[in-house]
Amino acid sequence: MNPVPQPFGLLAEVTHQCPLHCVYCSNPLALRDRDDELTTGDWLRVIGEAAALGVVQVHFSGGEPLVRGDLETLVAECRRRGLYTNLITSGLGLTESRARSLVAAGLNSAQLSIQGDAAESTDLVAASRRFDKKEEAARIIRESGLPLNMNVVLHRLNLSRLDAIIDVCVAWGAERLELANTQYYGWALRNRDLLMPSRAQLDEAVGVYERRKAELGEHMELLWILPDYYERYPKPCMGGWAQTALTVAPDGMVYPCPVAAEITTMEFVSVRDHDLEWIWSKSEAFEAFRGTEWMADPCRSCPRKETDFGGCRCQAFALTGDPARTDPVCVHSPDHHLIQDALARANRADVGEGGEPDREKLVYRRPRAPVRR
Amino acid sequence: MMDESELTAVPKLATKAMLRHDSVRDVELLLLPERVVLLNKSGAAILGLCDGSRTVQDVIAQLEHDFDAADLANDVMTFLKDARGRGWVVVT
Ligand code: SF4
Ligand code: SF4
Numbered sequence: 093m094n095p096v097p098q099p100f101g102l103l104a105e106v107t108h109q110c111p112l113h114c115v116y117c118s119n120p121l122a123l124r125d126r127d128d129e130l131t132t133g134d135w136l137r138v139i140g141e142a143a144a145l146g147v148v149q150v151h152f153s154g155g156e157p158l159v160r161g162d163l164e165t166l167v168a169e170c171r172r173r174g175l176y177t178n179l180i181t182s183g184l185g186l187t188e189s190r191a192r193s194l195v196a197a198g199l200n201s202a203q204l205s206i207q208g209d210a211a212e213s214t215d216l217v218a219a220s221r222r223f224d225k226k227e228e229a230a231r232i233i234r235e236s237g238l239p240l241n242m243n244v245v246l247h248r249l250n251l252s253r254l255d256a257i258i259d260v261c262v263a264w265g266a267e268r269l270e271l272a273n274t275q276y277y278g279w280a281l282r283n284r285d286l287l288m289p290s291r292a293q294l295d296e297a298v299g300v301y302e303r304r305k306a307e308l309g310e311h312m313e314l315l316w317i318l319p320d321y322y323e324r325y326p327k328p329c330m331g332g333w334a335q336t337a338l339t340v341a342p343d344g345m346v347y348p349c350p351v352a353a354e355i356t357t358m359e360f361v362s363v364r365d366h367d368l369e370w371i372w373s374k375s376e377a378f379e380a381f382r383g384t385e386w387m388a389d390p391c392r393s394c395p396r397k398e399t400d401f402g403g404c405r406c407q408a409f410a411l412t413g414d415p416a417r418t419d420p421v422c423v424h425s426p427d428h429h430l431i432q433d434a435l436a437r438a439n440r441a442d443v444g445e446g447g448e449p450d451r452e453k454l455v456y457r458r459p460r461a462p463v464r465r
Numbered sequence: 466m467m468d469e470s471e472l473t474a475v476p477k478l479a480t481k482a483m484l485r486h487d488s489v490r491d492v493e494l495l496l497l498p499e500r501v502v503l504l505n506k507s508g509a510a511i512l513g514l515c516d517g518s519r520t521v522q523d524v525i526a527q528l529e530h531d532f533d534a535a536d537l538a539n540d541v542m543t544f545l546k547d548a549r550g551r552g553w554v555v556v557t
Contacts, residue, residue, distance in 0.1 A: 098489060100501045149496055176483050176496035201481050201498035239481040241498055267481075267552075268498075310542040313552075 096373040096382075098146030101337035103153055103350055106135065108342050110155040111454035112220040112318040113456035114207065116245050116280035116287060118153065119166045120353040123459045128343040132162040134363065138340055139169050141368035147338075149176045153350075155342070158185040164197040171198025171398060180243075183229025184222055184316065191236040191376060203270075208249075209256035216249060219456045230264035242266040246319075247274040247287035248438070251297045258304050258314070266312055273319035277351040279457045281410055283303045286454055288438035321431050326403025331366060333405055338372060340362035346371045348378060350446060355409045381405050385417060389423040474556045476524065477517035481508055482553050484512055495553060502553075507532075511544055515554050521545065 108123040130138070139150065150170050157163055158181055170177045179194065179202040204226065207214045211223035233240045242261045244250070252256065254271070261269045274280050274287050289297070300315075305314045320327050330337055334348040344362040347353055352360070358377050372378055380386065384397050391402040402408075403419020411420045411430050420427040472556045483496040484504075493509035495502040504512065510531065515524065525541050528534070548554040 144489070146487070148485065148487060148494060174485050176485075178498050185493075200483055200496070203498065237480060239479075239498065310552075356553060 097335045099142075099336055099338050099372065100147060101149045101151065101161040102139075102142045102147045102339065103151045103339040104135070104138070104157075104166070105153050105155065105339060105341050105350070106130075106157050106160045106166070108459075109159040110182065110457075111220060111222075112156070112182050113458055114209075114245070114279065115186065115217055115283045115454050115456055116247060116274045118275065118278050118280070118351050119457065120278055120283070120351075123457075124342045125459070129160075130340075130342065130344045130363070132165055133165050134344060135162075136169050136364050137165065137370060138344075139173065139175070141363075142338075143173045143175055145368055145372055147175065148305040151178045151180055153180040156182050156184060156408070158190065158191040164193050167194055167199050168197040176200050181205070181229070182218075183226040184220075186225075186232055188232055188235075191232045191238075191353065195236045195238065195315040197330040199238065201240050201241060202228055203243055204233060205243045205245070205383050206257070206260065207244065209253050209260045213250055213253065216454075227264060230266070236266050239267045240265055241268045241270070243270040243272060245272050245274055246289075246292065246297070247280075248289045249287065249295065251289050251293050254300045258300075258308075262308070262312055268315065270317060272314045272317040275320070275351075276404055277354055277410060279455065282455045284434060285437055288321065288434060289319070290439045291322070291435075292439075294319060320404075320407075320421050321435060323421060323424050326400050326407070326421040328400040329404040329406075332383075334372070334378040335382070338368075340368075346375075348381075349404075349406060351406045354406055355415050357409070357413075358415065381416070388418075390422075390426075391418050466524070471542065472522040472525075473520050473555065475517060475520050475557050476515040476549070476554045478512060478515050479553055479555050484509065497553070507540070508544060511541055512553070515545075516546075 107129055108119055109126060152163060164272045167177050177198065177200050179199055181202060181204055183204050206226055207217040212224045215221045230240055230430060244257055276284050280287060301314065301316050308314060330349045339347045339350045340363060341347065341353060344364045345353065345360050346363060347360055360377050361371050361375050387397060387402055391397050403422055405415045407419050408417045409415035412427050417427060418425040420430045477551055481498055485494055485496065487494050493504040495504055495512065510528060511524065525538050528541060529537050545554060549556060
């Protein structure tokens with residue numbers, strides 16, 4: 093047995109409340125109510141336990157973390173313990189005074205997401221027209237002295253606007269822009285056929301990315317997060333199950349990764365019932381896929397097993413119903429046809445790209461949205 | 466060869482970066498928005514002096530004093546050049 097690793101990062105999902113309704117939101121389909129949320133006191137304890145476990149970086153996320161009025165208190169507690177803090181925000185609700193109080197509490201950085209390059213695309217993807225609020229948030233972040241990091245989730249409906257999206261981020265003064273191709277979990281999986289780009293569309297976008305990266309040089313860092321369905325091998329999710337980071341959900345449930353709540357066949361544990369140390373090192377769910385012992389073939393006998401750890405457990409579960417199977421993205425996976433079928437649909441000649449899709453068919457992230465599969 | 470202007474530049478840790486001693490692992494870390502960098506002892510010592518009050522020349526002199534060593538100039542300059550390229554340090 094290897095010794096239990098020590099996590100570096102905590103993703104603190106302080107709420108599922110969010111003014112946006114992104115069709116690719118990675119939150120679970122069953123969103124938690126406000127009443128279920130951990131209290132300020134619970135979070136202060138979690139932060140202390142995380143620091144003792146080895147966590148040095150706390151990412152406040154959600155939902156929209158700004159919805160919580162006690163965010164400053166939590167950031168200040170992190171600062172007191174020497175933890176680095178990062179705010180992951182949609183920008184809605186970020187006022188000048190809020191930014192000032194967060195920076196005063198010790199906030200180290202902020203990441204602002206956009207959905208597209210204008211109000212129309214934001215509306216289509218997130219059912220909100222408040223693009224103006226995002227521009228304002230970008231200015232507020234910069235003026236508060238924080239580095240502006242930006243993020244955009246890419247998919248069939250906005251990939252053709254990549255140049256314009258990059259222009260927006262340059263104009264707003266971003267230091268870094270993550271171009272995150274959609275990962276198909278939660279809401280995104282429900283909308284997969286409408287979000288999956290075609291090969292041609294993707295190739296064109298890669299061209300744009302490479303050209304802009306070369307042009308921008310040190311001016312703005314561009315990062316391309318691979319669309320894994322189009323890869324031969326799966327992504328090494330989170331550096332392996334329960335290796336480098338952990339997620340605490342709004343209701344206190346603890347997961348090895350932000351989308352693991354989807355694995356309904358596993359028993360996860362809440363900080364309301366156990367301390368983080370026990371959950372991280374002893375709980376069955378965290379032990380289940382640590383290391384490589386749990387693997388069956390083809391992974392067991394594969395030379396890449398220490399490179400990609402058999403891929404993503406959440407994706408294996410989402411697509412096959414068994415979290416212990418090889419990630420279907422892998423060309424060696426016996427379930428790889430599931431990926432190929434989805435790609436075949438996305439590349440059918442009669443499926444339009446970019447243009448106005450059938451809005452009716454998109455499932456927007458909302459509490460208790462109708463279940464349609 | 467290094468020129469005079471490089472020695473009189475004033476390096477400062479970027480606002481987004483944070484240096485800290487990790488007492489759980491007993492290592493020196495540089496924390497950035499999206500990564501954690503494990504520093505070796507000399508890297509941590511150099512960055513620890515980049516507080517915007519010292520010139521590169523001062524940083525070198527301080528390190529030569531602290532480590533009781535001579536000729537650290539080249540190593541320090543190489544490290545700082547790299548650190549600047551990675552956005553860890555800004556120079557004024
Ligand atoms: S992805 Fe969209 S809906 Fe989901 S939390 Fe982020 S901003 Fe809100
Ligand atoms: S067989 Fe398993 S370990 Fe090998 S490349 Fe595929 S997913 Fe990775």
